[in-house]
Amino acid sequence: MDEKDWIFLKILHEEKSITRTADRLYISQPALSYRLKNLEAEFGVALFFKTKKGIDFTSEGEYIVRYAEEMQRRLQQTKDHVMNMNDGINGTLRLGVSSNFARYKLPEILKRFSKQYPDIQFNLNTGWSTEIMSLLDSSKVHVGIVRNNYQWKGEKSLLSKERLFLISKREITMDELPNLPFINYHTDNSLKNLINDWWHEHFSSPPRITMEVDKLETCKEMVKNELGVAILPEMSLQPNDFLHKLCLRDKQGSPLQRNTWLMYDANFLNLSVVKAFVDFFDEE
Numbered sequence: 572m573d574e575k576d577w578i579f580l581k582i583l584h585e586e587k588s589i590t591r592t593a594d595r596l597y598i599s600q601p602a603l604s605y606r607l608k609n610l611e612a613e614f615g616v617a618l619f620f621k622t623k624k625g626i627d628f629t630s631e632g633e634y635i636v637r638y639a640e641e642m643q644r645r646l647q648q649t650k651d652h653v654m655n656m657n658d659g660i661n662g663t664l665r666l667g668v669s670s671n672f673a674r675y676k677l678p679e680i681l682k683r684f685s686k687q688y689p690d691i692q693f694n695l696n697t698g699w700s701t702e703i704m705s706l707l708d709s710s711k712v713h714v715g716i717v718r719n720n721y722q723w724k725g726e727k728s729l730l731s732k733e734r735l736f737l738i739s740k741r742e743i744t745m746d747e748l749p750n751l752p753f754i755n756y757h758t759d760n761s762l763k764n765l766i767n768d769w770w771h772e773h774f775s776s777p778p779r780i781t782m783e784v785d786k787l788e789t790c791k792e793m794v795k796n797e798l799g800v801a802i803l804p805e806m807s808l809q810p811n812d813f814l815h816k817l818c819l820r821d822k823q824g825s826p827l828q829r830n831t832w833l834m835y836d837a838n839f840l841n842l843s844v845v846k847a848f849v850d851f852f853d854e855e
Contacts, residue, residue, distance in 0.1 A: 662690075666712055673697040736805060738808065748778075749774050753801065756790035765827070791812065
């Protein structure tokens with residue numbers, strides 16, 4: 572069993588399908604099936620079985636998958652530390668970043684960082700903050716940038732406090748809001764809960780949701796075309812949007828804010844690429 576087998580098993584465990592796994596690996600299904608049969612012969616047990624929806628893993632297979640994931644993690648750690656032994660600051664920095672931060676803030680940050688450290692490569696994962704927390708917990712990324720206040724056993728520093736705004740094409744008042752068409756977009760539960768709690772604190776009736784869209788940018792375009800109003804984080808709003816904005820405030824009159832955090836395991840500071848990135852933010 573080698574590194575390729577670890578990768579095969581990990582992807583097969585994610586996809587639960589020989590066809591989709593072969594597609595992701597860019598190999599033929601017969602070649603993948605042959606490799607998997609050899610693995611079963613090596614261990615002398617069945618690793619998976621067929622179901623109506625594809626395949627599922629036996630208890631022995633689940634154990635081997637966990638072993639494969641652990642071996643991948645150890646190999647990556649070894650590569651990190653060997654690269655760290657070289658002179659200078661170089662190697663691959665593994666980042667997990669909240670999608671909106673990755674879209675609106677990260678490119679400019681990485682551009683400036685790369686000018687200062689041109690020999691550092693990036694392995695970037697983006698997603699909802701809950702997904703980034705999972706990557707941090709499993710040490711699949713060196714550093715995470717997440718939105719909202721999650722429990723974290725490692726180091727964390729506050730990057731920014733971001734306000735939330737009610738946006739509309741025409742000027743409106745908060746009193747009008749319950750009667751206006753409201754546009755929802757898919758986002759992580761932390762932001763949903765923040766908005767829902769604010770709404771229940773200010774209004775006795777639920778929002779009049781007339782549209783559900785998948786992305787924040789799609790939502791903003793709908794508002795631009797006068798199809799409703801929405802609540803968006805500050806970083807997604809640009810002057811050339813030409814939208815009216817009302818800052819959300821709590822009962823005490825303070826702006827409703829969402830925190831963005833830089834998080835990492837202190838042990839990773841032994842890697843020069845991680846220390847350089849953390850220090851870069853401290854100097855900002």
